[in-house]
Amino acid sequence: MPAAPAAAQAEITGSGSVTADAQPRSRPRVVLLAVTADDPLAARLAAELETLGLDVSRAQIDPILPIDDLVRQALGSGARGVVVADGRRTEFWVAEEGSDRVAMRQELEIENSPAMESVLSLRTVEFLRVSLGLVGRAVPPPIVVQPIVPKADEVGTRVAFNLTSGVVASTGRLAPFGAVSAALRVRIVGPAGVELRGLAPFGSQDLAGPGGLGPISTSVWLAGGGLVLAPRTTARVAFDIGAGALAVMLRSSGNQTDDGVGIAVYGRAAGRIRLSPSWSARLDVLGGSTAPRRIIITSDTQDVTTWGLGFVSALAGIELEI
DSSP: OOOOOGGGOEEEOTTOOEEEOOOOOSSOEEEEEESSTTOHHHHHHHHHHHHTTOEEEEEEOOTTSOHHHHHHHHHHTTOSEEEEEETTEEEEEEEOTTSOOEEEEEEEEOOSOGGGHHHHHHHHHHHHHHHTTOTTOOOOOOOOOOOOOOOGGGOOOSEEEEEEEEEEEESSSSOOEEEEEEEEEEEEETTEEEEEEEEEESSOEEEOOGGGOOOEEEEEEEEEEEEEEOOOOOSSEEEEEEEEEEEEEEEEESTTOOOEEEEEEEEEEEEEEESSSSEEEEEEEEEEEEESOOEEEEETTEEEEEEOSEEEEEEEEEEEEO
């Protein structure tokens, strides 16, 4: 059982009498009675009454003596109030200032619910505060610890997948062609991450062979990846940039044709417009240069077409953030 301050100590003896020292008190004294020494409601009441600046003397109820007798003994010893805490109910008496006459008696009760215990305690303390004339002192509200929620601008997904389509063109003689692109972006630390992407043509192009020879069917494929910078934000409009390397594969079929493979470096920029928490519309512009050589389709000994040193692509589509 928590001990009260020495100047306010009160206890019920074996015969049931309430005793207290005779030292002068500068604060109103309240005697808090409970059936058991570890009653949780009594402990809560004691803490909140002491917060009000009251001297609190805790004592255990003697089941032999009537409550009224214990109250009279406490008030006769100079206490201004007596509170009985009994699990889900409280009962308290307030004496007239300067006498042991009971000026008010009040009983409060709640449903048997642990969640309502704090409500009962606060209501009891508030009644006592007003009844004892402590009008200028308010009962402090219970401390509620709010969970820390990251700011919206600090929230970001780790993985994003986008699917786009558009046009790819090079500085060579090969005509621009339609392509579909798929890309996966993974955040590593902060806004920095890596991406994998690939571009596949919608179909092949039929080129006339030299000297009236049959058509040559050709298609260009690009695949690779690199680094990406995508600032974390939940704003409606966002952007990301990236750079890396792509393998450029030019496939052809026909009379004496050669397949070619080259390496290209690329850079890109993209804008996103958020449609929902997970979905966005996006526009990508990608450009690069094939190195160290162009890829050439030949028929017999004559060049039919070339994939130029430089290329550019404009793509639009959707993105899913996971």
